[in-house]
Every structure is written in C-alpha cells, then in structure tokens.
Amino acid sequence: MTQELILNQRIVLASRPNGAPTPENFRLEREALPDLEDGQVQLRTLYLSLDPYMRGRMSDAPSYADPVEIDAVMEGGAVSVVEQSRNPNYKPGDLVVGQTGWQTHSISDGALLQAVPKGLPSESMAVGVLGMPGMTAYMGLMDIGKPKAGETLVVAAASGAVGSVVGQVAKLQGLRVVGVAGGADKCRYVVDELGFDACIDHKSENFAEELKQACGDGIDIYFELVGGKVFDAVLPLLNPRARIPLCGVIAQYNAQGVAEGENKLPLLMRTLLTKRALMQGFIVYEAYGHRRDEFITAMLPLVTDGKVKFREDVVDGLEQAPEAFIGLLEGRNFGKLVIKVSNA
Amino acid sequence: MTQELILNQRIVLASRPNGAPTPENFRLEREALPDLEDGQVQLRTLYLSLDPYMRGRMSDAPSYADPVEIDAVMEGGAVSVVEQSRNPNYKPGDLVVGQTGWQTHSISDGALLQAVPKGLPSESMAVGVLGMPGMTAYMGLMDIGKPKAGETLVVAAASGAVGSVVGQVAKLQGLRVVGVAGGADKCRYVVDELGFDACIDHKSENFAEELKQACGDGIDIYFELVGGKVFDAVLPLLNPRARIPLCGVIAQYNAQGVAEGENKLPLLMRTLLTKRALMQGFIVYEAYGHRRDEFITAMLPLVTDGKVKFREDVVDGLEQAPEAFIGLLEGRNFGKLVIKVSNA
Numbered sequence: 148m149t150q151e152l153i154l155n156q157r158i159v160l161a162s163r164p165n166g167a168p169t170p171e172n173f174r175l176e177r178e179a180l181p182d183l184e185d186g187q188v189q190l191r192t193l194y195l196s197l198d199p200y201m202r203g204r205m206s207d208a209p210s211y212a213d214p215v216e217i218d219a220v221m222e223g224g225a226v227s228v229v230e231q232s233r234n235p236n237y238k239p240g241d242l243v244v245g246q247t248g249w250q251t252h253s254i255s256d257g258a259l260l261q262a263v264p265k266g267l268p269s270e271s272m273a274v275g276v277l278g279m280p281g282m283t284a285y286m287g288l289m290d291i292g293k294p295k296a297g298e299t300l301v302v303a304a305a306s307g308a309v310g311s312v313v314g315q316v317a318k319l320q321g322l323r324v325v326g327v328a329g330g331a332d333k334c335r336y337v338v339d340e341l342g343f344d345a346c347i348d349h350k351s352e353n354f355a356e357e358l359k360q361a362c363g364d365g366i367d368i369y370f371e372l373v374g375g376k377v378f379d380a381v382l383p384l385l386n387p388r389a390r391i392p393l394c395g396v397i398a399q400y401n402a403q404g405v406a407e408g409e410n411k412l413p414l415l416m417r418t419l420l421t422k423r424a425l426m427q428g429f430i431v432y433e434a435y436g437h438r439r440d441e442f443i444t445a446m447l448p449l450v451t452d453g454k455v456k457f458r459e460d461v462v463d464g465l466e467q468a469p470e471a472f473i474g475l476l477e478g479r480n481f482g483k484l485v486i487k488v489s490n491a
Numbered sequence: 492m493t494q495e496l497i498l499n500q501r502i503v504l505a506s507r508p509n510g511a512p513t514p515e516n517f518r519l520e521r522e523a524l525p526d527l528e529d530g531q532v533q534l535r536t537l538y539l540s541l542d543p544y545m546r547g548r549m550s551d552a553p554s555y556a557d558p559v560e561i562d563a564v565m566e567g568g569a570v571s572v573v574e575q576s577r578n579p580n581y582k583p584g585d586l587v588v589g590q591t592g593w594q595t596h597s598i599s600d601g602a603l604l605q606a607v608p609k610g611l612p613s614e615s616m617a618v619g620v621l622g623m624p625g626m627t628a629y630m631g632l633m634d635i636g637k638p639k640a641g642e643t644l645v646v647a648a649a650s651g652a653v654g655s656v657v658g659q660v661a662k663l664q665g666l667r668v669v670g671v672a673g674g675a676d677k678c679r680y681v682v683d684e685l686g687f688d689a690c691i692d693h694k695s696e697n698f699a700e701e702l703k704q705a706c707g708d709g710i711d712i713y714f715e716l717v718g719g720k721v722f723d724a725v726l727p728l729l730n731p732r733a734r735i736p737l738c739g740v741i742a743q744y745n746a747q748g749v750a751e752g753e754n755k756l757p758l759l760m761r762t763l764l765t766k767r768a769l770m771q772g773f774i775v776y777e778a779y780g781h782r783r784d785e786f787i788t789a790m791l792p793l794v795t796d797g798k799v800k801f802r803e804d805v806v807d808g809l810e811q812a813p814e815a816f817i818g819l820l821e822g823r824n825f826g827k828l829v830i831k832v833s834n835a
Contacts (some may be wrong), residue, residue: 203765210765211731374760387555393764399757412755413743416718419772420737421547421555426770428763 153180153189157220157250158468164205167401167476172205173221173469180252188237188260190227190245190253192488195465196274197223197472198308199372202400211430221249221468224279226263226270228491242491244273249468251488264443266451269459270491275483276450276457280308282442283431287370287392288313290435291427296321298367299386301358303327303377304397305337305346306458308483313370314343315455322368325361327377329478336481341456355380365389371426374398379411382418391426401476458482497524497533501564501594502812508549511745511820516549517565517813524596532581532604534571534589534597536832539809540618541567541816542652546744555774565593565812568623570607570614572835586835588617593812595832608787610795613803614835619827620794620801624652626786627775631714631736632657634779635771640665642711643730645702647671647721648741649681649690650802652827657714658687659799666712669705671721673822680825685800699724709733715770718742723755726762735770745820802826 154177161174183189204222207214215222225248229241234257237243242263247253263273275281288294300317304310305326314324314337326337326346337346345361347354358380365386371378375398385391419426429435435442449455460482462471468486475484498521505518527533548566551558559566569592573585578601581587586607591597607617619625632638644661648654649670658668658681670681670690681690689705691698702724709730715722719742729735763770773779779786793799804826806815812830819828 211767371760374757378756378760393760396757396760396764399761402757408754410752410754410756412722412759413718413740413746415756415759416715416722416737416740416772417743419770420740420774421553421772423555423772423774423778425772426763428760428765428767428769430764430767434767 153252154178155180155250155252156465157248158465159218159220160205160215162217163207164202164401168202168205168469168473170469170473175466180254183231183233183254186234186256187254188229188234188257189231190243190247190255191230192225192227192247192251192253192465193242193491194226194271194274194461195223195249195468195486195488196225196278196280197468197475197484197486198280199395199397199400199476201472202476211433222246223249224274225488226273227253242270242273244278249465251465261439264447266447268451271459271461271485271487272450272457274485275308275459276312276455277443277446279431280483281312281446281457282435282439283394284309284312284370285316285442285446286431286435286438287394287429288316288368291392291425291429292317292368292370292390294320294322294368297323299323299325299362299364300368300370301325301327301362301366301381301384302370303349303373304478305341305343306333306481307372309372309394310370311337311341311457311482312455315341316449317368318342318344319449319454323364325358327358327373333481336458340458349377359384368392371395372397382415385418385422385424387422387424389422389424391424393426393428394431397476460484461487463487497596498522499524499594499596500809501592502809503562503564504549504559506561507551508546508745512546512549512813512817514813514817519810524598527575527577527598530578530600531576531598532573532578532601533575534587534591534599535574536569536571536591536595536597536809537586537835538570538615538618538805539567539593539812539830539832540569540622540624541812541819541828541830542624543739543741543744543820545816546820555777566590567593568618569832570617571597586614586617588622593809595809605783608791610791612795615803615805615829615831616794616801618829619652619803620656620799621787621790623775624827625656625790625801626779626783627738628653628656628714629660629786629790630775630779630782631738631773632660632712635736635769635773636661636712636714636734638664638666638712641667643667643669643706643708644712644714645669645671645706645710645725645728646714647693647717648822649685649687650677650825651716653716653738654714655681655685655801655826656799659685660793661712662686662688663793663798667708669702671702671717677825680802684802693721703728712736715739716741726759729762729766729768731766731768733766733768735768737770737772738775741820804828805831807831 374396718740
C-alpha cells in the first residue's frame with residue numbers, strides 16, 4: 148500500500164530571546180512526515196494552545212522542565228484528530244489532547260495522549276477551561292487556596308485562561324472576587340460577563356489605591372499569575388493566614404539580568420511572617436496530573452451549564468503563532484489564546 | 492493581716508529604636524506591688540526569656556501583635572514561682588510559665604499561666620527547649636517542613652534556641668542536617684555536641700560556596716530564622732518541592748527603611764515557582780497553641796534522655812537584660828539566652 152506523502156509544517160526555535168521574544172526567534176519549516184511504525188498514530192493538529200509558560204522553554208535558564216533545543220519544534224499542547232493509527236487504542240477520527248508542539252501534524256506512540264472529553268461546546272476547550280489552564284486554576288484554587296465563603300480573592304490576568312476560571316469558581320464558592328486586567332474592555336467583561344465583584348485596570352495611575360478600595364476586608368487568597376506591580380499592591384492588603392498559590396509570574400518572563408527597583412524580598416518575608424501567610428509554587432500536571440479525572444468531573448458540568456464561562460481568542464493559521472505568542476506576553480490577547488491550525 | 496511591701500523592679504520601653512536598639516531605649520523602674528485581689532496570684536520571676544521577636548514589639552510598625560507602649564513594661568515570657576495566691580488553682584511554691592514581662596514580680600489572674608512540666612533538668616527549660624523556642628522548632632519542622640528520612644535540612648542560628656532543636660529533631664528523623672552559625676566555636680559545638688552533619692560559618696568569605704559543598708544533594712527543608720545572606724545562599728540550592736517554614740528574619744529586625752541591594756523578590760518568586768516550593772510564615776502559639784500537650788509529650792523524653800541537647804546562656808540580674816538583648820540581635824549569645832532574675 149502506498150502512503151500519501153504528508154507535508155508537516157512546524158515552527159522551531161531559531162534562537163533564544165534576549166528579553167521579549169521577537170519573530171526572528173522562530174522559524175517555519177516544512178518536512179515530509181515519516182511512515183508510521185507499529186504502535187504509532189499520526190495526528191493532524193486542530194487547535195494549538197499558546198500559554199505564557201512557553202517563554203520559559205525558550206530560555207536555557209534552569210527551570211522545572213528542560214528548554215526547547217535550538218532548531219527543535221516549539222513545545223505546546225494541542226487538540227488533534229487521529230488521521231492514521233497503528234495503535235489499537237486509537238482509530239481515525241478520534242480527538243485527542245497531547246503535548247504535540249507547534250506543528251500541523253505529529254506522530255505519537257499514544258502513551259501521553261488523552262481523549263478530548265465528550266460534550267464540549269468546542270474541542271478547543273480541551274486545551275483551555277478543561278485543559279491545562281482550567282486545571283491550573285481549579286487545583287491551585289481548591290488545593291492551595293482552600294477558599295472559604297465570605298473571604299476575598301484577587302486574581303490578575305482576570306480575563307485570561309487561568310484567571311477567568313479562578314474567579315468564577317471562587318464566586319461559586321461564595322467568595323468576594325476582585326479581578327485585575329488591562330484596559331476598560333477587559334475589566335467590563337470580567338465584571339459583566341464573568342460576574343466578578345470588581346475588576347481593577349492595572350494600567351490605571353491609581354491602581355494600588357483602587358485595588359485597596361475594592362478589597363475593603365483585605366485579601367485572603369491571591370492567585371498569582373503575573374508578579375510585578377500587582378503583587379506589590381497586593382502585599383500590604385494580605386490578611387492573616389492568607390494563601391498565595393503561585394503558578395506564574397508573567398510580568399517577569401521577559402526580564403533580563405538583575406531585577407529593577409528596590410529589594411522587596413525583606414518586605415515579602417516580613418509580610419509572610421507577620422501575616423502567617425503561605426506561598427506555594429506549583430506546576431499543575433506535576434502536582435495534580437493524577438487528579439485529572441476528578442477535575443474533569445467537577446468542571447465539565449460547570450462549563451456545559453454555563454456556570455463557568457470561557458472566552459477564546461482564536462487566531463487562524465500556524466504561521467501566526469509567533470506573533471500571537473509575542474502579543475500574549477504583552478497582554479494583547481483577550482481570552483484564552485489558541486491557534487486554529489486546521490479544520491476538523 | 493498586713494502584707495509585706497514588695498518592691499517590683501521592671502524594665503520599660505523608654506523610646507522606640509531607630510535601627511538596632513540601644514540601652515537608652517530601656518529604663519529600669521521600681522514600684523510597689525499592689526495588694527492581691529480575689530482570683531489573683533503574685534509571682535516572683537526566676538528566669539526571663541529573651542527572644543528575637545521582642546525587637547518587633549519595640550516598633551510600632553504593623554505586625555501580628557500590638558507593640559509595647561512607651562513607658563510600659565517590656566513583653567517577655569518567664570518562669571516564675573507563685574509567692575501568694577488568692578486563686579484556687581495555684582498555691583505558693585507552684586512553678587508557672589507566662590508572658591509576665593521584664594520584671595522581678597508580677598500579678599496575674601492565672602488564666603494564661605501554664606504549669607512548668609515536671610522532670611526538667613532545669614526550670615529555665617520551660618522557656619527554652621520545652622517552651623516557645625522549642626515548640627517553634629518542633630511544630631514548624633514537623634507540620635510545615637514535613638521531614639522525610641534521607642532529605643537535607645538547613646537551619647541558621649544553629650546553636651541557638653530554635654535552630655539547635657530543629658537540627659537535632661531532624662537528625663532523629665533521619666535527615667542530613669547542615670547548620671549555619673557565627674564563628675568556629677559555635678560551629679564546632681553544633682557538629683560535635685549537637686550531632687549535625689556539618690555547620691558552616693556565615694562569617695566565612697566563601698560562605699555560599701561552603702554551604703553548597705555541604706549540601707551536595709540540594710536542600711529539601713530550609714527552616715528560616717534569619718533571612719539575609721543565608722537565605723540568598725540557600726535559594727539556588729533548593730530542591731523541587733522544598734519547604735520553607737518561616738518563623739523569623741533576625742537579620743532584618745534592625746533594618747530601617749528601604750532594604751539594601753538589588754531586588755531579589757522576582758528571583759524568589761521564580762524559584763518558588765520552578766521548584767514548586769512552599770514558604771509558610773507561622774507564629775507558634777497562634778498556629779499551634781492548642782497542640783502544646785502533644786509537643787510536651789513528644790519533646791520531654793527526648794530532653795530527659797539526652798537525645799535533644801540544649802545549651803543555655805544564662806545572664807545574672809534583670810538589669811542586664813537590655814544589654815543581653817542587644818547582644819542577642821547581634822548573635823553574641825551562645826545558646827538560649829535567659830536572664831536569671833532571682834533564685835528559686
């Protein structure tokens with residue numbers, strides 16, 4: 148049997164960024180896919196997820212995961228459809244999620260693939276509210292944040308993939324929820340559509356004061372995604388026994404060398420001590436990978452019943468991924484950023 | 492019945508320090524004790540405990556506890572003997588521990604007094620290894636540090652009241668224990684007498700490198716008492732899933748205004764994130780006050796069997812307390828600092 152020649156398009160890491168990534172750090176390549184071996188499946192990418200953590204993979208600084216090698220395909224999770232299968236667990240047409248990278252096609256042995264949950268309004272949600280970002284939000288909030296009705300939670304990037312889920316789930320738990328987002332449009336969406344109690348524009352000149360006004364009873368949970376000036380404004384508002392789940396510091400990802408400004412480490416330590424506060428870094432699949440079923444069971448009905456809303460910023464075409472990713476780190480997206488790579 | 496006139500000597504806060512406290516911040520006063528009312532006991536102080544947290548009480552910066560008012564007696568825990576009692580729960584001769592302050596005598600309604608545990612080699616231990624410092628060490632290590640055999644723990648102020656207990660209990664749990672202390676004498680004591688695996692002199696020029704050498708498998712638990720350069724040296728050595736119980740930052744207590752040096756907060760947050768590390772501030776009696784019996788039950792046999800050794804630095808006379816306390820913040824004491832106020 149003759150196999151049709153499949154041309155894979157992929158985006159590789161051309162060079163490591165100094166500071167913010169630029170288009171020159173990426174390169175689009177084409178290659179013929181090799182023939183399938185026994186046990187393998189061939190996948191066609193439908194939706195590629197773009198997430199801030201990918202900035203870390205572009206650097207060779209020590210981190211929790213190995214960096215992407217120069218000339219290797221950029222790492223990323225995606226929803227794909229099985230096109231060919233020599234693996235008994237998969238058949239053509241199956242929808243799967245996997246860490247298949249920035250490319251139009253991929254070949255997998257199936258071991259790390261997961262089925263797309265049934266009943267989703269859109270398959271892309273399997274890399275969004277029901278994928279890594281949603282699970283990061285849910286597990287970090289429930290397991291580290293330990294929300295209690297009546298408490299106040301603050302989350303930044305509140306219109307984004309993680310922040311929007313954190314805030315809505317916290318509202319369902321009976322908390323007062325204050326978001327932080329960039330610009331009036333996003334803030335309006337966070338309050339009017341997502342149902343947060345308030346949302347503060349971090350571009351406002353009086354940001355710290357406005358945040359304080361919105362948190363009259365202090366802050367019990369700060370879900371940390373961004374670092375930087377939001378963290379500075381949150382610190383003096385923390386209540387005794389505050390919890391800070393920490394899953395990202397977007398504001399720092401492009402930073403180079405020595406950080407700017409005065410040394411705030413002593414202030415942080417004094418605050419954690421006098422407030423008896425907890426700060427815990429986590430990487431969702433490492434910490435909670437074994438609890439994915441529990442997460443899906445809890446979150447799927449919330450999404451299908453409309454109790455947790457989820458906005459996507461869909462960009463068409465793999466070749467747009469570098470520019471879209473650069474915009475993501477600058478907060479130019481509005482909602483979960485996904486690249487539509489091909490049609491189902 | 493005529494009561495004998497008892498003259499109480501007490502040390503009050505004369506003024507708030509700018510930076511390190513000086514003798515002028517304290518004032519020794521004498522006053523006649525008032526007559527006992529129904530329900531009260533009159534105590535004579537035997538041992539006054541001097542601890543770094545008292546520096547916080549001298550400032551009016553926001554903290555977890557109210558500051559000592561100007562002209563009020565300095566706060567402090569002490570072992571006392573009941574001299575007179577109009578409270579049915581106490582009789583003359585009883586030994587008690589309470590937050591009775593820097594004074595030779597005090598009057599209490601008994602509500603917050605605790606009995607000195609029986610069988611102690613010295614009553615002063617009730618404010619040391621079997622008091623607040625020992626309980627801070629034990630609870631912070633066991634409840635937040637969650638030690639596992641084979642892991643590596645680092646603790647600074649290793650010859651002191653808290654650090655010495657942290658390290659010895661961790662050794663009993665099967666950990667590799669590396670102390671940090673100031674000077675060759677203290678380091679020798681920590682290794683030879685307390686049985687730590689190593690102790691690094693923070694006065695050494697190559698301190699960070701020596702600490703790294705002593706922690707070949709990285710650091711799983713850093714019990715934080717001091718902050719400053721020890722913390723800086725520990726940070727890059729933390730292992731994935733490291734735990735940092737935080738009960739003090741002695742190096743910062745005398746700091747004024749903006750902290751010196753580059754901004755290390757971003758580095759800390761990146762480290763907590765990529766190492767999935769936990770940092771938790773705690774105040775022992777607030778967090779674990781209800782577990783005091785459990786602590787005494789666990790620790791008393793370790794002390795009486797000699798499995799946990801405890802060194803005291805006993806200074807004679809209440810009037811010496813200010814100078815001794817100033818020295819404590821500079822690390823001049825060697826072992827738990829207590830003031831012997833009167834003879835049993």
